[in-house]
Amino acid sequence: MDASSLSYSLEMVAGSGCILNSEQRAALQTSLIILKKNYKFNRVLFWGKILGLKEHYFIAQGRRDDELKDTQHFYSFNCIDWFLIPTTTTAMIEDVSKTAKGRFEGDPSFVYEPKQGDRLDGTAEESTNKVTEETRLAVTVHLINEEASVVPRGAFITSTHGVVHINRSFGGLSYSQAGKLEHFLHFAQPKTLKKKSLLEMAELNPALDFLDPLSEDIPKGSWSLQFEGANKVCVIRSLLWLGLTFYHVPMTPLHGFGYIGYGTKNLDLPFML
Numbered sequence: 001m002d003a004s005s006l007s008y009s010l011e012m013v014a015g016s017g018c019i020l021n022s023e024q025r026a027a028l029q030t031s032l033i034i035l036k037k038n039y040k041f042n043r044v045l046f047w048g049k050i051l052g053l054k055e056h057y058f059i060a061q062g063r064r065d066d067e068l069k070d071t072q073h074f075y076s077f078n079c080i081d082w083f084l085i086p087t088t089t090t091a092m093i094e095d096v097s098k099t100a101k102g103r104f105e106g107d108p109s110f111v112y113e114p115k116q117g118d119r120l121d122g123t124a125e126e127s128t129n130k131v132t133e134e135t136r137l138a139v140t141v142h143l144i145n146e147e148a149s150v151v152p153r154g155a156f157i158t159s160t161h162g163v164v165h166i167n168r169s170f171g172g173l174s175y176s177q178a179g180k181l182e183h184f185l186h187f188a189q190p191k192t193l194k195k196k197s198l199l200e201m202a203e204l205n206p207a208l209d210f211l212d213p214l215s216e217d218i219p220k221g222s223w224s225l226q227f228e229g230a231n232k233v234c235v236i237r238s239l240l241w242l243g244l245t246f247y248h249v250p251m252t253p254l255h256g257f258g259y260i261g262y263g264t265k266n267l268d269l270p271f272m273l
Contacts, residue, residue, distance in 0.1 A: 028046055035074065068187065100146070149186065151255065158207055170247065178234040
């Protein structure tokens with residue numbers, strides 16, 4: 001949710017429980033402007049909030065020239081002081097998946113101790129990798145971005161050099177388009193798009209169709225699409241990352257998403273569908 005229209009965006013997703021109190025809103029309105037100036041971002045977005053046992057992590061995202069690749073994330077406990085989230089690596093993702101379980105503590109320095117496991121031959125096996133909660137936070141934000149960040153088709157455009165920009169001529173999806181998941185895309189590096197045949201790619205517009213559509217996600221049914229606000233707002237909720245809500249007002253360029261949840265993936269989703 002863009003910092004310049006934060007209050008409006010929060011109203012659009014309030015039906016899913018994505019709410020902040022008046023003090024937090026006021027603090028964000030000021031601190032995000034300062035964050036944008038200090039780090040020389042083109043835009044700053046309020047990404048969401050991960051709930052912890054002791055404290056909650058408020059997450060902000062800064063974007064520069066390339067809206068997709070040139071980004072940085074920050075966390076805060078009071079919506080005023082921001083700390084840079086480290087860049088995620090493959091090794092970090094593997095360590096977190098093996099070690100960090102359960103709720104977030106709310107302490108970046110908290111260390112998740114590795115648990116002892118058993119090999120196939122019955123002998124003990126113990127991992128020596130320790131993971132801090134700050135590392136887990138970085139991995140969680142990365143995975144939610146990869147698997148659940150949403151934009152309407154046409155809201156962003158890619159140049160001949162592969163740089164992703166805001167499409168200034170985007171006027172919004174029509175109401176009929178907004179009712180179909182195929183017109184909403186993952187705002188992350190494409191995966192299924194690279195597997196398409198040349199015949200399938202010939203039907204796509206390379207400037208607009210450079211991201212994966214939600215309609216091709218597996219398992220099917222991992223997204224809930226509804227019209228709310230007297231059928232004037234399209235709201236999409238992720239059933240894989242419970243707490244992520246996206247909104248788009250058809251026939252306007254207004255759209256955004258926010259996440260407020262425990263930072264854990266819904267692994268029971270395949271059994272719920």
